[in-house]
Amino acid sequence: MSVAAAHMIALEHVTKQFAGKRRVTALDDVSVAIPRGEMVAIIGPSGSGKSTLLNLVGGLDRPTAGSVRVDGEALAGLTDDNLTRVRRDKIGFIFQFFNLLPTLTSLENVGLPLHLRGWPRKRVEERARELLTLVQLEARMDHLPDELSGGERQRVAIARALSVYPPILLADEPTGNLDTRTGQEILALVRDLHSRLKSTVVIVTHDMSVAGSCERTIALRDGRIVDDVRRAAPNPTRGEHVALQAD
Amino acid sequence: MSLFRLISWPYFRRHVLRTLLTTAGIVLGVAVFVGMHAANQSVLFAFSRTVDRIAGKTELQVTAAETGFPEEVLDKVQTAGSVRVAVPVIEAVVDTNLKGQGSLLVLGIDMTGDRSLRDYDLESGDDAVVDDPLVFLAQPDSIIVSNEFAGRNRLSVGQRLTLGTVEGEKPFTIRGVMKASGLTSAFGGNLAIMDVYAAQKMFGRGRSFDRIDLAVKPGRSIGEAQRELTALVGPGFQIDPPSGRGQQFEAMLTAYSMGVNISSAFALFIGMFIIYNSFSIAVIQRRSEIGILRALGATRRQIRWLFLGESAVTGLIGSIGGVAFGVLIAHAIAASIGTLIADVYGVAQRTDEIARTPGLLAIAVAIGVTTSMVAAAIPAMNAARVDPVQALQKGKYQVLSAGESRLRAILALVLGLVSVVCLTTAGSRPVFYVGYFLAIVVALLLSPLLALTLARALRPMLKWVRPVEGALAADSLIQSPRRTSASVAALMLSLALVVAFAGMARASYDSIIDWMNATLNPDLFVLPSPNIVVRTIRFPPAMAGQLAAIPGIRRVQMVRDARVVFRRTPVMVVAVEMKSVAETVTRMPVEGDPDEMYRRAAAAEGLIVSDNLAELQHLRVGDTLEVPAPNGVLRLPLVGIVVDYSDQQGTILMDRSLFVRYWNDDTVNIFRVYVTPGAHVSDVRQRILETFAGQRQVFVLTNGELKAYILKITDQWFGLTSVQIAVAVLVAILGIVNTLTVSITDRRRELGVLQAVGGLHAQIRRTIWIEALSIGVLGLALGYALGAVNLYYILQIVHHDIAGLRLDYEFPVATVVALIPAILGAAFVAAIWPAESAVRGSLVEALEYE
Numbered sequence A: 001m002s003v004a005a006a007h008m009i010a011l012e013h014v015t016k017q018f019a020g021k022r023r024v025t026a027l028d029d030v031s032v033a034i035p036r037g038e039m040v041a042i043i044g045p046s047g048s049g050k051s052t053l054l055n056l057v058g059g060l061d062r063p064t065a066g067s068v069r070v071d072g073e074a075l076a077g078l079t080d081d082n083l084t085r086v087r088r089d090k091i092g093f094i095f096q097f098f099n100l101l102p103t104l105t106s107l108e109n110v111g112l113p114l115h116l117r118g119w120p121r122k123r124v125e126e127r128a129r130e131l132l133t134l135v136q137l138e139a140r141m142d143h144l145p146d147e148l149s150g151g152e153r154q155r156v157a158i159a160r161a162l163s164v165y166p167p168i169l170l171a172d173e174p175t176g177n178l179d180t181r182t183g184q185e186i187l188a189l190v191r192d193l194h195s196r197l198k199s200t201v202v203i204v205t206h207d208m209s210v211a212g213s214c215e216r217t218i219a220l221r222d223g224r225i226v227d228d229v230r231r232a233a234p235n236p237t238r239g240e241h242v243a244l245q246a247d
Numbered sequence B: 001m002s003l004f005r006l007i008s009w010p011y012f013r014r015h016v017l018r019t020l021l022t023t024a025g026i027v028l029g030v031a032v033f034v035g036m037h038a039a040n041q042s043v044l045f046a047f048s049r050t051v052d053r054i055a056g057k058t059e060l061q062v063t064a065a066e067t068g069f070p071e072e073v074l075d076k077v078q079t080a081g082s083v084r085v086a087v088p089v090i091e092a093v094v095d096t097n098l099k100g101q102g103s104l105l106v107l108g109i110d111m112t113g114d115r116s117l118r119d120y121d122l123e124s125g126d127d128a129v130v131d132d133p134l135v136f137l138a139q140p141d142s143i144i145v146s147n148e149f150a151g152r153n154r155l156s157v158g159q160r161l162t163l164g165t166v167e168g169e170k171p172f173t174i175r176g177v178m179k180a181s182g183l184t185s186a187f188g189g190n191l192a193i194m195d196v197y198a199a200q201k202m203f204g205r206g207r208s209f210d211r212i213d214l215a216v217k218p219g220r221s222i223g224e225a226q227r228e229l230t231a232l233v234g235p236g237f238q239i240d241p242p243s244g245r246g247q248q249f250e251a252m253l254t255a256y257s258m259g260v261n262i263s264s265a266f267a268l269f270i271g272m273f274i275i276y277n278s279f280s281i282a283v284i285q286r287r288s289e290i291g292i293l294r295a296l297g298a299t300r301r302q303i304r305w306l307f308l309g310e311s312a313v314t315g316l317i318g319s320i321g322g323v324a325f326g327v328l329i330a331h332a333i334a335a336s337i338g339t340l341i342a343d344v345y346g347v348a349q350r351t352d353e354i355a356r357t358p359g360l361l362a363i364a365v366a367i368g369v370t371t372s373m374v375a376a377a378i379p380a381m382n383a384a385r386v387d388p389v390q391a392l393q394k395g396k397y398q399v400l401s402a403g404e405s406r407l408r409a410i411l412a413l414v415l416g417l418v419s420v421v422c423l424t425t426a427g428s429r430p431v432f433y434v435g436y437f438l439a440i441v442v443a444l445l446l447s448p449l450l451a452l453t454l455a456r457a458l459r460p461m462l463k464w465v466r467p468v469e470g471a472l473a474a475d476s477l478i479q480s481p482r483r484t485s486a487s488v489a490a491l492m493l494s495l496a497l498v499v500a501f502a503g504m505a506r507a508s509y510d511s512i513i514d515w516m517n518a519t520l521n522p523d524l525f526v527l528p529s530p531n532i533v534v535r536t537i538r539f540p541p542a543m544a545g546q547l548a549a550i551p552g553i554r555r556v557q558m559v560r561d562a563r564v565v566f567r568r569t570p571v572m573v574v575a576v577e578m579k580s581v582a583e584t585v586t587r588m589p590v591e592g593d594p595d596e597m598y599r600r601a602a603a604a605e606g607l608i609v610s611d612n613l614a615e616l617q618h619l620r621v622g623d624t625l626e627v628p629a630p631n632g633v634l635r636l637p638l639v640g641i642v643v644d645y646s647d648q649q650g651t652i653l654m655d656r657s658l659f660v661r662y663w664n665d666d667t668v669n670i671f672r673v674y675v676t677p678g679a680h681v682s683d684v685r686q687r688i689l690e691t692f693a694g695q696r697q698v699f700v701l702t703n704g705e706l707k708a709y710i711l712k713i714t715d716q717w718f719g720l721t722s723v724q725i726a727v728a729v730l731v732a733i734l735g736i737v738n739t740l741t742v743s744i745t746d747r748r749r750e751l752g753v754l755q756a757v758g759g760l761h762a763q764i765r766r767t768i769w770i771e772a773l774s775i776g777v778l779g780l781a782l783g784y785a786l787g788a789v790n791l792y793y794i795l796q797i798v799h800h801d802i803a804g805l806r807l808d809y810e811f812p813v814a815t816v817v818a819l820i821p822a823i824l825g826a827a828f829v830a831a832i833w834p835a836e837s838a839v840r841g842s843l844v845e846a847l848e849y850e
Helices: A050-057 A080-090 A106-116 A121-134 A150-161 A180-197 A208-212 B002-014 B016-055 B072-079 B133-138 B147-152 B183-189 B196-202 B222-233 B243-252 B254-285 B287-295 B300-345 B358-384 B402-424 B429-465 B469-479 B481-519 B542-548 B578-584 B594-602 B611-617 B656-663 B681-692 B703-746 B748-756 B761-802 B813-839 B843-848
Strands: A009-018 A024-034 A039-043 A065-070 A091-094 A168-172 A200-204 A216-221 A224-230 B060-063 B083-095 B103-109 B122-125 B142-146 B160-165 B168-178 B191-195 B211-216 B238-240 B524-527 B553-566 B569-576 B607-610 B624-629 B632-642 B651-655 B670-675 B699-702
Touching (some): A024 A050, A024 A216, A024 A224, A050 A200, A080 B761, A091 A150, A106 A121, A106 A150, A121 A150, A150 A180, A168 A180, B016 B103, B016 B183, B016 B243, B016 B254, B016 B358, B016 B703, B060 B222, B060 B243, B072 B211, B083 B160, B103 B183, B142 B147, B142 B183, B147 B168, B147 B183, B168 B191, B211 B222, B222 B238, B238 B243, B254 B358, B254 B481, B254 B703, B254 B761, B402 B429, B469 B481, B469 B761, B481 B703, B481 B761, B524 B681, B524 B703, B542 B553, B542 B681, B553 B578, B553 B624, B553 B656, B569 B578, B578 B594, B594 B651, B607 B624, B611 B632, B611 B651, B624 B656, B632 B651, B632 B656, B681 B699, B703 B748, B703 B813, B748 B761, B761 B813
Parallel strands (some): A039 A200, A039 A216, A091 A168, A168 A200, B142 B168, B607 B632
Antiparallel strands (some): A216 A224, B060 B211, B060 B238, B524 B699, B553 B670, B624 B632
16 A cells, blocks of 8 residues: 555645636645544645645545545546545535525535435434534524524534545635634534544634644645644544444 | 627626527517518418419409309400400319429410400410410310429420319310410419310309409599499409409408417517516626626616617527528428418418518517517616615525515406406407406416415425425525526416417317217218319219219208308308208207208298307397398398308308309309118219219218318318417427526536535436426416416407307316426426536536635
8 A cells, every 4th residue: 555545635746727818827746645533724825725725635626637545545537426426425525605505404404415325314314413413503403594603604514514424524714704703613613523533634724823723734835835734743543433434 | 888898798708508598589489470470471472473463464353252153244344334355264273193293273264355464475386376266265175384384394385284173184285385474473383274165164163254354444443443343243243453362362361360470479478588587687697797887887777778788689689580590480381371271271372482571570670679678678677776785795686575575466466356357347359358468467477476386385395305406406496586487487378378279279179070070970072172172173063963863872962162252251151952951960059049040041031150250240140141142132131150160250051042043153062972871881982983983073081081181171270380389388498498507507606515515416417407397397387377267368369359269168188288298398308408517617616606
């Protein structure tokens, strides 16, 4: 098994360019490996390529060159549907603008990925209730997103991201659209879930306090990694999330 | 203009597909309008052109509708002081048996005087043929053909041409080929000339002429001649310029033309909804852009005109495309109308050119542009009302506000009440039509509310079937009633039209079948032509005796039907041996006592009319009818009103003796033959054919064949409306595609999220398909509801204003059931492309989409 395959996320010489009137290089020959169970912050100024990196890891986009591996599986050769299956089974997304479906209740939003996997209704509901309780929203289960505060919406989004207990949690500016106090609560929740579920967490952020709370910080500038700092030893309990992982 | 260049043009370029779909709505609406009207005009023009070209220098024509008149009338006309020259004419459309050539118009003329009205210059053949009438008279098998016909069929002087006559197929010798002229191009060039007296014999005219063509003496006016001739020949004749025949032809097609107009109007109306839908959506999507423009100083007027300008441009481009497409489809429609007219009205003509009258094309473009601008007027007003501050904020602007819903409901209730009042108290037709219009307006006002309610009702079921895809599809409809309702409304209108036409067709069918079963009960029908409505070839009455003598025949009834002019309208006279018919046919009158009706009619003391004629001409039993005939005005009381489908304009049934006396015509169109009990119909039919073989052209139809023939014609009649309906549904489907493409744009982020959290392509596609099918379901539900109302109104219009037919209300259940899979299938097809576009494209961009 290669070094890359041993990591939960591995990027090797990844380049991403956007075609247009002028070709823009968002990521330029980036290589990085993230072990299982690590909580990583990716920081950098606007346009540095951090969101692009997250999108490539999440299989939302494909690199122009280089390879991306998730849990040992190379994403390059996968069809759109197989890429979706990787996302569905292994990755949970938390977005800055929550991206909840406005017409669905909290319970329905959280159950959405499970329905898409074809779970039986009863089991979907049980899991969704369990997760909403986990993010302390048991009183808001039948509320529509419009009826929730920003922090509550992000909690629903986090519960949805965790619905299949994915080994990887990708968060794009999860506190960017929240006030400071709510942002801190959400961050604490993510950290708590990380420690309880042992997921690999990648957070893209501008916020240095968010970055400071992560074990590792990778800094990007002009599409290149300019700094990669570990504040604590990588989580040694990798693999424990398997026990919680959905079938 | 600069706003249009800076704002509208980039929007069009960014939304090419939607712009194309919007334009396609107008293209189709205008194309149907142009196609139907151009074809209709072409058929009328072709008829009039043939009349004009045959007329030559004729200034007036004397006719007795299509019944013909005795030769003596010519002598009277020739004595008139204002007449310079008067010549007899016989016209017959005959079968040539030449492959792909169709019919040939044979003009029977009298060479002696006819050359002063028409030119017969020959390009080949002996000029003596036309110079010396005796040559023609001496050789009754002589025929002159047009150079076009000769050229197409490689015919030359001396060759033989076989034509269908009353005496069977007869060979004629081509004595001359006419030089190309106006005359030779009549009837698409399929023209032949023969001697009038030979034509009388060949086409069973006896000693009658079909028409007299005449020129007025120099110094005398046409009006003067008309008055003199009317006094001379009596009211049973029509004395009109040649163009009058075109008008009569047009009058005969009234019901057909009305159908064309209604269908065209509906197609345009539905196209209008597509425009309305597109512009409503454009206003919603461009709210922030409008807000910025308003913030930068654009006035409400400028914003309003920006959208109206866009709609005018779209309408203009769509109209031009529609005109081009309409002219293309007009060829096919004209051919279809031509066949229909030949089969239904028995008037054969050839349509070789499609009328592209600048007037029609200009009207079509004007209608297209106006329709487009009218449809965009409300969205344009909404755009002008946009508040710059609110426009820059996100909000639920596609949702119907409670206030608006209430306003719509109240308005619908008020207009609905007015509509019902108009219907129940309608003393006048305009009031009835106002009520009809209001009923449609009510349906349109309520359609967003009803669509919303139905979508809410559908949601649990859709969610149960597909928890994610079903719920999201229903939510998409619930969240954006504005986006959905115009498509649903377009589909609703289309289906309302379909239901009405199908219901009318069903009721007509059932009524026609009842009529056929009641009246067409002979075992066999003997005809001179395979086409039952062709009346230019007829039998002599002596044939009745010959038929009666054939073993196995119990009873023979003679029928003479002919179109006459009654109260300036062409109607059908059906002359039968009323006493014999009363013994074989039992039909209950709509008005009048059945025994008394038959007794008086058989005694030639009264007339019977069809219920449609009674309705159109406001006739009641007891009224005295005046029917002008060549031998004077037939004045008799109306003794009964019956259901009869012999003619769309109405039928007058009379005893045969009256027709013979007043029209001086004892010829027969059809023999009704009853077979002796125990005899085999097929054997008797064979005996009839054998009896007349070599003597006379005879076609024998069994009872089943005749009924099948009539139903085939009925099918043809409704077949054309089916084409119009298909176009209307197609326009509605375009609306669904339009709505879905917009829905996908609006839901780009939502669909992106769905994919990001694990939605496979198949699941995304299913969401779009379910949404399309749901629109189909909503359209079907509302369309059928409105259709049920529309059918009632259409039957009323048919009864009172078009054909006078009293048809029973019968909801077309079979059609309605058959349409469910058709519409849902069409909705699914409409969703294929939008669904594909939903799964393509960048997921990252979709997630960032605002």
